[in-house]
Amino acid sequence: MTVRSRFFTETEGQAVGVENAAAKGDVVLVCEHASATIPEKLGTLGLSPDVLSSHAAWDPGALAVARLLSQKLDATLVHQRFSRLVYDCNRPPESPSAMPVKSEIYNIPGNLDLSEAERFARTSALYVPFHDRVSGIIAERQDRGRKVVVVTIHSFTPVYHGQFREVQIGILHDTDSRLADAMLVGAEGSALTVKRNDPYGPEDGVTHTLRLHALPDGLLNVMIEIRNDLIANEGDQSAIADFLHELMGKALSSIDE
Amino acid sequence: MTVRSRFFTETEGQAVGVENAAAKGDVVLVCEHASATIPEKLGTLGLSPDVLSSHAAWDPGALAVARLLSQKLDATLVHQRFSRLVYDCNRPPESPSAMPVKSEIYNIPGNLDLSEAERFARTSALYVPFHDRVSGIIAERQDRGRKVVVVTIHSFTPVYHGQFREVQIGILHDTDSRLADAMLVGAEGSALTVKRNDPYGPEDGVTHTLRLHALPDGLLNVMIEIRNDLIANEGDQSAIADFLHELMGKALSSIDE
Numbered sequence: 001m002t003v004r005s006r007f008f009t010e011t012e013g014q015a016v017g018v019e020n021a022a023a024k025g026d027v028v029l030v031c032e033h034a035s036a037t038i039p040e041k042l043g044t045l046g047l048s049p050d051v052l053s054s055h056a057a058w059d060p061g062a063l064a065v066a067r068l069l070s071q072k073l074d075a076t077l078v079h080q081r082f083s084r085l086v087y088d089c090n091r092p093p094e095s096p097s098a099m100p101v102k103s104e105i106y107n108i109p110g111n112l113d114l115s116e117a118e119r120f121a122r123t124s125a126l127y128v129p130f131h132d133r134v135s136g137i138i139a140e141r142q143d144r145g146r147k148v149v150v151v152t153i154h155s156f157t158p159v160y161h162g163q164f165r166e167v168q169i170g171i172l173h174d175t176d177s178r179l180a181d182a183m184l185v186g187a188e189g190s191a192l193t194v195k196r197n198d199p200y201g202p203e204d205g206v207t208h209t210l211r212l213h214a215l216p217d218g219l220l221n222v223m224i225e226i227r228n229d230l231i232a233n234e235g236d237q238s239a240i241a242d243f244l245h246e247l248m249g250k251a252l253s254s255i256d257e
Numbered sequence: 258m259t260v261r262s263r264f265f266t267e268t269e270g271q272a273v274g275v276e277n278a279a280a281k282g283d284v285v286l287v288c289e290h291a292s293a294t295i296p297e298k299l300g301t302l303g304l305s306p307d308v309l310s311s312h313a314a315w316d317p318g319a320l321a322v323a324r325l326l327s328q329k330l331d332a333t334l335v336h337q338r339f340s341r342l343v344y345d346c347n348r349p350p351e352s353p354s355a356m357p358v359k360s361e362i363y364n365i366p367g368n369l370d371l372s373e374a375e376r377f378a379r380t381s382a383l384y385v386p387f388h389d390r391v392s393g394i395i396a397e398r399q400d401r402g403r404k405v406v407v408v409t410i411h412s413f414t415p416v417y418h419g420q421f422r423e424v425q426i427g428i429l430h431d432t433d434s435r436l437a438d439a440m441l442v443g444a445e446g447s448a449l450t451v452k453r454n455d456p457y458g459p460e461d462g463v464t465h466t467l468r469l470h471a472l473p474d475g476l477l478n479v480m481i482e483i484r485n486d487l488i489a490n491e492g493d494q495s496a497i498a499d500f501l502h503e504l505m506g507k508a509l510s511s512i513d514e
Contacts, residue, residue: 003392092373093350093380116349116468123350124389128381135260211373 007125009040015126016133017079019067025074026252028141030134030152030209032089034063034079039125045085046109056103057083059155061231066153068241073248075151078134080126085111087126090152090208093119097205098127104160134213142217149179149252150214150221154206155228156199168193169244170225172200174207176215179222182251192230192243200225220255222248264382266297272383273390274336276324282331283509285398287391287409287466289346291320291336296382302342302367313360314340316412318488323410325498330505332408335391337383342368344383347409347465350376354462355384361417391470399474406436406509407471407478411463412485413456425450426501427482429457431464433472436479439508449487449500457482477512479505 008014017034036058038045044052051057063079070077080089085108091098099122101111114122141148158165169192173180180196187194200206207223214221224244231237265271274291293315295302301309308314320336327334337346342365348355356379358368371379398405415422426449430437437453444451457463464480471478481501488494 002389006396092376094376115473116465117470117473119349119351120388120469123380124385128385131377132259132381139263208373212377213374216372216374 003121003124007039007041007121012039013081014129015081016130017077017081018133018137019077019079020070020074021076021137023070023074023076026147027069027073027075027149027151027248028134028137028213029066029070029073029075029077030150030213031059031063031066031077031079031154032130032152032209033059033084033154034066035081036083037081038083038086042086042110045111047085047106051106052083054106055155055157055228056106057085060228061226061237062153062155064234064237065155065226065231065241065244068238069151069153069245072241072245076137078130078137080130082126087122089127089130090206092208093123093127095205095208098123104157131209131212134209138213138219148219150210150219151248152209152223153226154223155226155231158227158229160199165199165227166193167195167198168227168230169240170195170198170200172197172202172206172223172225173221174202174210174215176218176221178255179220179251182254183222183247186247186250186254190243220252260378260381264296264298264378269296270338271386272338273387274338275390275394276334276336277327277331278333278394280327280331280333283404284326284330284332284406284408284505285391285394285470286323286327286330286332286334287407287470288316288320288323288334288336288411289387289409289466290316290341290411291323292338293340294338295340295343299343299367302365304342304363304365304367308363309340311363312412312414312485313363314342317485318483318494319410319412321491321494322412322483322488322498322501325495326408326410326502329498329502333394335387335394337387339383344379346384346387347463349465350380350384352462352465355380361414388466388469391466395470395476405476407467407476408505409466409480410483411480412483412488415484415486417456422456422484423450424452424455425484425487426497427452427455427457429454429459429463429480429482430478431459431467431472433475433478435512436477436508439511440479440504443504443507443511447500477509
């Protein structure tokens with residue numbers, strides 16, 4: 001019996017979702033904020049249904065786009081099955097944002113004064129198995145001599161702290177900008193407003209997954225942020241997935257490794 | 258394949274040692290600082306052999322005493338098989354002491370500027386499986402209606418930052434002092450200098466294991482600190498184990514739960 005197994009109910013299963021595990025493509029897709037689900041044993045975290053379905057709890061549309069890309073790229077997809085309000089898997093345990101007491105304008109009562117045991121349960125049930133799985137998938141491919149490209153898929157709210165955001169697609173990177181650079185070149189002249197490290201960048205601590213899984217071994221990588229009003233329905237999700245698929249394909253074929 | 262399995266060599270095995278797993282006694286013994294071993298892949302952390310065998314790397318004598326107590330009390334013993342310089346399992350990941358850059362007077366070069374990936378590997382390979390195991394052992398007993406008492410065994414150096422320490426046995430507790438109180442009463446008039454929350458106390462962050470495993474469910478608990486010059490050889494270890502066994506036995510039988 002593990003902390004993880006007692007954190008969830010039997011029907012909830014476990015934290016990590018893996019799709020297209022046997023994919024042949026080079027890309028491994030990661031979606032840390034795929035779900036707004038709160039584990040039953042944690043109730044509502046003291047939040048209203050509005051907040052629990054808002055961008056504070058998850059990245060709306062991100063999983064849908066990631067799934068489309070997983071098919072188009074023949075890419076394995078790893079996604080977190082529970083809300084980032086419980087544990088934000090794009091943050092290390094030492095970050096105050098890992099189990100946030102505030103998200104944008106919302107206080108999170110259920111995250112106030114967490115005990116060390118509660119923090120351990122979340123780290124152990126949500127964070128460690130998630131990144132352990134991503135790491136294992138990448139390592140197995142490396143062991144078989146396969147190329148690996150790490151791509152994380154996120155969405156952001158069009159209005160943040162009352163300010164409207166012009167950017168529609170953010171191409172984010174940390175110290176290794178090869179794939180991001182190539183995608184930004186490819187996006188020039190497109191109908192969409194595509195920007196580098198916007199609305200977030202590595203200084204906001206959002207490149208944790210890239211730092212864990214791509215930078216140590218020098219794997220090509222990028223983090224994609226999509227403004228969530230552009231992926232609110234299936235048709236739009238499909239259009240954005242097509243756009244990103246083409247952009248990524250051209251970028252990857254332009255990079256001589 | 259997991260991060261944990263790649264952190265260690267095949268011969269090193271894994272982080273958690275469990276002894277006397279089928280024990281019938283109420284006590285679960287925990288020894289977080291049992292070992293001075295550094296995983297091969299981390300080399301020497303830039304330290305001299307002197308430092309690597311000193312109290313900075315482990316609690317000398319603590320595992321030996323814990324093993325004797327495990328036999329005397331018929332208690333399951335969980336111990337960490339690697340040095341606290343790699344990960345101090347009595348600290349949460351957010352504590353600067355979890356992967357210390359300095360220990361007393363020693364700088365730890367191998368812990369400077371750890372990347373997020375290196376921190377994740379240590380948290381995932383050493384900390385989480387250790388406390389997951391302790392937690393699982395306790396939960397299984399609780400499920401069978403068994404009483405559980407959590408006792409952690411530590412040792413401390415007689416001279417710290419140049420100051421000699423008078424205290425010989427420290428009886429430490431967090432907010433639940435029932436067992437510690439009873440042991441301190443029992444120790445009155447003994448030949449040893451036994452003190453409460455000395456040389457450390459909860460304000461030093463040393464009660465993490467108690468906070469994880471005993472306080473949430475109100476289990477009787479205590480942390481025992483033994484001055485390491487009193488347990489430097491087998492005869493002395495045996496004498497101290499006898500002393501603690503008697504003290505703990507009397508204390509436990511005096512507490513009406």
